[in-house]
Amino acid sequence: MTMEQTGFFSEQDPLVNDQLPDGGLRIKIIGIGGAGTNAVDRIKLEDLEQVHLTVIDTDSQVLSSSPVEESFLLGRTVTRGKSAGGSADKGRQAAESDIEALREIVRGVDLVFLLSGLGGGTGSGAAPVLAELAASEGALVIAFTPLPFQREGTARCDRARKALEVLQKRCHAVIALPNDLIFRQVDESATLMEAFAMADKWIKLGVHSIWSMLFNTGLINVDFSTLQCALAEPGGRTLFGTGYGKGDDFLDQALQDLENCPLLQLPESGFVKDTDQLILNLTGGPDLTMGMVNKAMDALGSKFNCRNSMIMGASIDGSFYNQLRITIMGTIRHPSLTKGFAPVPAASIPPNQPLARPLKPAEAFPQAETEPLPASRTQEEFPFPSQEENRGLFEKTLRNLYEGMDLDIPTYLRRGLKISRG
Amino acid sequence: MSRSKIVGAIEIGTAKVVVLVAEMTDGRSMNIIGRGQSTNMGMKKGEITDLSAVSDCAHAAILAAERSAGSEIDHVYLSLSGGHLWGFRNSGATAITGSENVVTARDVQRAVENAKSKVLEPGEVYIHHIRNGFILDGKPVENPLSRQGSHLEVQYWHVIADEQKVKDHIMVINGFGLDVNDIVISSLASGSLLATEEEKRQGVLVVDIGKGGTDFVLYRGRRVVQTGVIPVGGDHVTNDLSLGLRVKSKFAEGLKVRSAMAMVEKEDRNKKVPLLGDLSIGDSFHSQLSINKITHARLEELFIILKNRLGSLLTRKNLPCGVILTGGVSKTPLISDLAEVTLDVPVALGESPEWVRHKELREPEYATVLGLLYNALHDQQEEDRGEGKREGRRWLRKMAGLFN
Numbered sequence: 001m002t003m004e005q006t007g008f009f010s011e012q013d014p015l016v017n018d019q020l021p022d023g024g025l026r027i028k029i030i031g032i033g034g035a036g037t038n039a040v041d042r043i044k045l046e047d048l049e050q051v052h053l054t055v056i057d058t059d060s061q062v063l064s065s066s067p068v069e070e071s072f073l074l075g076r077t078v079t080r081g082k083s084a085g086g087s088a089d090k091g092r093q094a095a096e097s098d099i100e101a102l103r104e105i106v107r108g109v110d111l112v113f114l115l116s117g118l119g120g121g122t123g124s125g126a127a128p129v130l131a132e133l134a135a136s137e138g139a140l141v142i143a144f145t146p147l148p149f150q151r152e153g154t155a156r157c158d159r160a161r162k163a164l165e166v167l168q169k170r171c172h173a174v175i176a177l178p179n180d181l182i183f184r185q186v187d188e189s190a191t192l193m194e195a196f197a198m199a200d201k202w203i204k205l206g207v208h209s210i211w212s213m214l215f216n217t218g219l220i221n222v223d224f225s226t227l228q229c230a231l232a233e234p235g236g237r238t239l240f241g242t243g244y245g246k247g248d249d250f251l252d253q254a255l256q257d258l259e260n261c262p263l264l265q266l267p268e269s270g271f272v273k274d275t276d277q278l279i280l281n282l283t284g285g286p287d288l289t290m291g292m293v294n295k296a297m298d299a300l301g302s303k304f305n306c307r308n309s310m311i312m313g314a315s316i317d318g319s320f321y322n323q324l325r326i327t328i329m330g331t332i333r334h335p336s337l338t339k340g341f342a343p344v345p346a347a348s349i350p351p352n353q354p355l356a357r358p359l360k361p362a363e364a365f366p367q368a369e370t371e372p373l374p375a376s377r378t379q380e381e382f383p384f385p386s387q388e389e390n391r392g393l394f395e396k397t398l399r400n401l402y403e404g405m406d407l408d409i410p411t412y413l414r415r416g417l418k419i420s421r422g
Numbered sequence: 423m424s425r426s427k428i429v430g431a432i433e434i435g436t437a438k439v440v441v442l443v444a445e446m447t448d449g450r451s452m453n454i455i456g457r458g459q460s461t462n463m464g465m466k467k468g469e470i471t472d473l474s475a476v477s478d479c480a481h482a483a484i485l486a487a488e489r490s491a492g493s494e495i496d497h498v499y500l501s502l503s504g505g506h507l508w509g510f511r512n513s514g515a516t517a518i519t520g521s522e523n524v525v526t527a528r529d530v531q532r533a534v535e536n537a538k539s540k541v542l543e544p545g546e547v548y549i550h551h552i553r554n555g556f557i558l559d560g561k562p563v564e565n566p567l568s569r570q571g572s573h574l575e576v577q578y579w580h581v582i583a584d585e586q587k588v589k590d591h592i593m594v595i596n597g598f599g600l601d602v603n604d605i606v607i608s609s610l611a612s613g614s615l616l617a618t619e620e621e622k623r624q625g626v627l628v629v630d631i632g633k634g635g636t637d638f639v640l641y642r643g644r645r646v647v648q649t650g651v652i653p654v655g656g657d658h659v660t661n662d663l664s665l666g667l668r669v670k671s672k673f674a675e676g677l678k679v680r681s682a683m684a685m686v687e688k689e690d691r692n693k694k695v696p697l698l699g700d701l702s703i704g705d706s707f708h709s710q711l712s713i714n715k716i717t718h719a720r721l722e723e724l725f726i727i728l729k730n731r732l733g734s735l736l737t738r739k740n741l742p743c744g745v746i747l748t749g750g751v752s753k754t755p756l757i758s759d760l761a762e763v764t765l766d767v768p769v770a771l772g773e774s775p776e777w778v779r780h781k782e783l784r785e786p787e788y789a790t791v792l793g794l795l796y797n798a799l800h801d802q803q804e805e806d807r808g809e810g811k812r813e814g815r816r817w818l819r820k821m822a823g824l825f826n
């Protein structure tokens with residue numbers, strides 16, 4: 001309520017220019033809508049160099065409780081400081097009414113992280129507008145968008161789905177974080193605070209890993225231009241995942257953790273396999289060796305079955321002794337059209353080896369290079385988990401997971417076979 | 423003086439509870455004297471979802487079996503299945519310390535204890551320890567006792583189950599006032615019945631595809647090399663059909679039994695089959711092609727998972743006798759062709775041995791219970807010969823302690 005928008009930009013603009021010498025990267029993390037604002041609030045607690053935070057919402061209450069300095073009340077003329085009330089149209093109108101002010105916010109920024117929970121009014125309506133603006137101002141736009149729980153109702157999910165589709169066309173990368181997937185990791189007894197901290201943790205991890213890729217000294221450097229090239233054309237579907245390992249066998253642990261990353265499990269087709277572009281980044285301590293980097297890259301390259309190019313980065317963080325974080329970002333642009341289910345090579349598990357316990361994904365991954373791309377998997381974007389209705393008889397029983405697929409879901413559905421009825 | 427024992431073999435399956443009662447005379451011969459079964463309403467995917475429903479069904483089946491046998495069961499052999507079962511191979515080794523490097527019984531025992539020493543996670547129990555043979559100085563030997571060597575290794579295949587689920591099964595039987603003498607996992611029961619000694623020596627895989635899940639056991643060199651459960655079975659085919667054709671699952675079940683085939687054929691394209699098939703008015707027709715496509719996809723995937731699980735154990739070279747299919751789903755037409763194409767080994771449908779004369783009992787659904795009886799008979803013979811207790815026995819005593 002105390003927001004003084006008039007003096008706001010004249011103050012902020014010089015600041016940006018002062019702090020960043022020529023050639024320095026200008027990065028902004030913009031939270032838009034309630035969920036986005038909360039996420040940025042949390043990120044503020046982490047010190048990231050050379051990063052500016054901005055929160056934007058239509059609700060003045062949310063903004064006044066945010067500790068972030070740069071905040072902007074959207075659509076005063078449309079909502080009068082009250083929220084968009086779950087109407088995406090209102091959210092969009094609010095953004096359009098303040099389009100010049102928004103343009104100022106993203107002007108001259110190289111990289112915009114757009115954090116916005118989809119499904120509500122402001123996030124779903126205004127985020128696409130801002131994304132388009134930022135892109136037209138020449139920024140690379142990476143959006144992190146938490147998606148609502150299915151339980152929140154179809155209206156909300158539909159709104160989120162539509163907004164996500166629009167965002168995907170306008171941003172260079174959209175990392176969708178379906179709440180249903182994320183909260184699967186949280187056990188029942190977790191408090192609400194803990195649960196939501198979990199969702200924000202993923203955003204934070206994402207932002208942080210991209211940031212550390214750009215700023216930490218690299219064994220193999222990935223700089224901003226590389227990232228820009230890799231994500232050059234908007235419109236792809238983005239996958240994002242991260243794994244963390246610690247201790248003696250941190251490399252194996254990190255790979256395993258990555259495999260278990262909920263964001264990389266597509267409920268319909270299992271672990272993501274076909275990618276076009278892949279950016280891999282390893283953040284390790286000073287004890288990270290080239291051999292390990294090579295080993296990790298080999299393992300990941302074959303695992304993700306990358307078609308075009310793979311960009312590798314490895315950076316060193318002084319505090320990461322005996323630890324490793326693997327982050328992958330990739331785009332999926334041309335879903336494979338081959339049909340059929342490629343059988344896995346016979347010898348994927350050597351005899352005389354203890355087998356994996358049932359229902360856990362087997363440790364052996366199909367060796368992708370030896371065969372045509374596994375099929376069926378029309379790579380969908382992270383779909384709104386809606387399998388419960390596809391389990392029929394097995395509703396309410398435990399999921400029957402095998403290599404990331406739920407075996408209780410009909411095979412023909414997972415393979416995408418066309419079945420004519422009647 | 424002949425001693426006879428009334429033995430009951432009980433399989434609590436997802437489709438039905440099957441009980442066979444047999445009279446064993448002198449531990450040498452066996453007569454099947456009673457049979458009882460009831461449709462099981464309380465299980466999904468091989469695991470109990472409704473304990474009281476399962477109890478009722480099991481008790482009804484036991485009662486019917488006792489009635490038809492005209493006598494009461496005094497020994498119960500129970501089969502066990504379900505996705506909670508898993509196994510691993512563990513070997514134990516020891517250095518031979520005795521004079522002149524002769525293997526003594528103590529050395530053997532040390533190696534064996536070593537192999538069994540792996541501590542399970544809480545809530546898990548060992549069901550079987552299956553010995554896979556000894557290796558003395560790198561050479562496989564049948565019986566290492568009194569042989570010379572410096573390093574003895576023994577290999578075991580261990581089968582582990584979820585303790586609570588085993589307790590639930592035992593509780594169902596206890597609820598009828600019966601104790602469980604032994605538990606045998608379903609795959610071992612049907613495997614021991616259907617595979618001949620010669621097949622077991624050369625290498626054979628017995629796959630029992632039931633309603634709730636698929637059990638398999640792989641034999642080589644007359645030993646059980648590996649066992650396993652894949653939680654996909656006939657119910658999955660039914661469910662796929664029900665969702666794919668948008669029909670109720672009870673109709674889908676009938677449609678599956680009457681019309682589903684494991685392979686898609688050319689003439690399916692224009693063929694329509696009735697949903698109910700009872701000439702009733704308003705019966706709907708469904709494309710044979712769609713039915714077969716759905717069935718084929720599901721079963722093919724099942725065989726692919728099986729292939730993945732067994733890896734190089736499942737090749738023509740390592741498995742000359744190929745695969746024996748059994749269980750209710752093995753009655754699906756063309757399933758052996760599908761298995762042969764997918765697994766690339768010879769496939770045959772399971773045939774009960776000659777001594778099973780009753781025509782109905784030769785149906786694949788009875789392979790597990792018959793196998794249980796077969797095992798019970800062998801057990802008895804071993805006991806009579808004084809060959810000591812089998813490992814399972816010791817375990818069961820441990821479990822029994824939990825209930826008393």
